[in-house]
Amino acid sequence: MKVVRTDTDSGSVVAEESSDFWPTVLDALSSREPDPYFDWEHNGHDYRGRVKRALEPILYLAKQRNADDAPSQWEGDDAVPLSTPIHEPLFVLPIPATPAVAVMGTSGAATPVAVGRWLTGYLTSAVKGESIELHPVIRRDQAETLERAITATSLELSVDAAEYEARSSGRVERGLALAAEANEGRGRATISLSMGQGRHSDGSGEFLEAARGLFTDPALKRGKVRAIVPHGERGLRGEMLDLVSHRFTYKKITGDSTTSLSVATAYPALSDAVSDFKKTREYELLRQRSDVD
Numbered sequence: 001m002k003v004v005r006t007d008t009d010s011g012s013v014v015a016e017e018s019s020d021f022w023p024t025v026l027d028a029l030s031s032r033e034p035d036p037y038f039d040w041e042h043n044g045h046d047y048r049g050r051v052k053r054a055l056e057p058i059l060y061l062a063k064q065r066n067a068d069d070a071p072s073q074w075e076g077d078d079a080v081p082l083s084t085p086i087h088e089p090l091f092v093l094p095i096p097a098t099p100a101v102a103v104m105g106t107s108g109a110a111t112p113v114a115v116g117r118w119l120t121g122y123l124t125s126a127v128k129g130e131s132i133e134l135h136p137v138i139r140r141d142q143a144e145t146l147e148r149a150i151t152a153t154s155l156e157l158s159v160d161a162a163e164y165e166a167r168s169s170g171r172v173e174r175g176l177a178l179a180a181e182a183n184e185g186r187g188r189a190t191i192s193l194s195m196g197q198g199r200h201s202d203g204s205g206e207f208l209e210a211a212r213g214l215f216t217d218p219a220l221k222r223g224k225v226r227a228i229v230p231h232g233e234r235g236l237r238g239e240m241l242d243l244v245s246h247r248f249t250y251k252k253i254t255g256d257s258t259t260s261l262s263v264a265t266a267y268p269a270l271s272d273a274v275s276d277f278k279k280t281r282e283y284e285l286l287r288q289r290s291d292v293d
Helices: 022-030 112-122 140-148 171-181 205-214 263-277 281-292
Strands: 002-007 012-014 038-042 047-054 057-064 087-094 101-106 131-136 150-161 190-195 220-231 235-242
Touching: 002 038, 012 190, 022 047, 022 087, 022 150, 038 112, 047 112, 057 112, 057 263, 087 263, 101 263, 112 131, 140 205, 140 220, 140 235, 140 281, 150 171, 171 190, 171 205, 190 220, 205 220
Parallel strands: none
Antiparallel strands: 002 012, 002 131, 038 047, 047 057, 057 087, 087 101, 150 190, 150 220, 220 235
């Protein structure tokens, strides 16, 4: 995931943050006295964050939930002194020289959208009319194909109903927002659209623009678009693109069913994931952009 600033009203990206973002945030948060925590509320849940220490500083964000909702108890140094001991931990490890991070948490931990809201509150970005968001880092080959497309003939989208907010006034985005509202903000909202078996020229520009807009939206949980791209000198061909699978994810195992997720168990897995990511082209591109900034 990488950090970007967006316009609060339009949802459009203002800028990708620089490599100084995470060191600045963690240094400021770690110097908070006498209370090292910063609390923020999002979608009815309380989030409490602070800096933890491993070999490197790591952001620890706890999401409070109801005690009767599949409770898990956390004790020891990693416990967060909430009014109730029931919480879900998320660990965020910055990737050096970039605005990107590796994240690991329990199944009920803070979502990328919630992390962005917490950061926005901590940095008081809303005063400037801006929001902080975490966007997935995308493999360039997939992004380049979507950029080259001239239209699309089908689109399937599924979003987290509680986290999705339409970023444009397009009919697809508004339809998703209405579906999420009808679902009362629970589970997922899903739509499926198709132009049928017509010619490539019968594609929908609205389908394509919606796919491009949602490509980096962390609320998108499943998405496929049949894009029409140039082929050869004057030809066209359809390509089915998965809008989620080309995000960078690494499967790491931490402990077993008897082991709590803590700094001690999360940091080695996050560090391994960062090492894997450093071998990719996208890591070099992020570094180059940060150097320019």
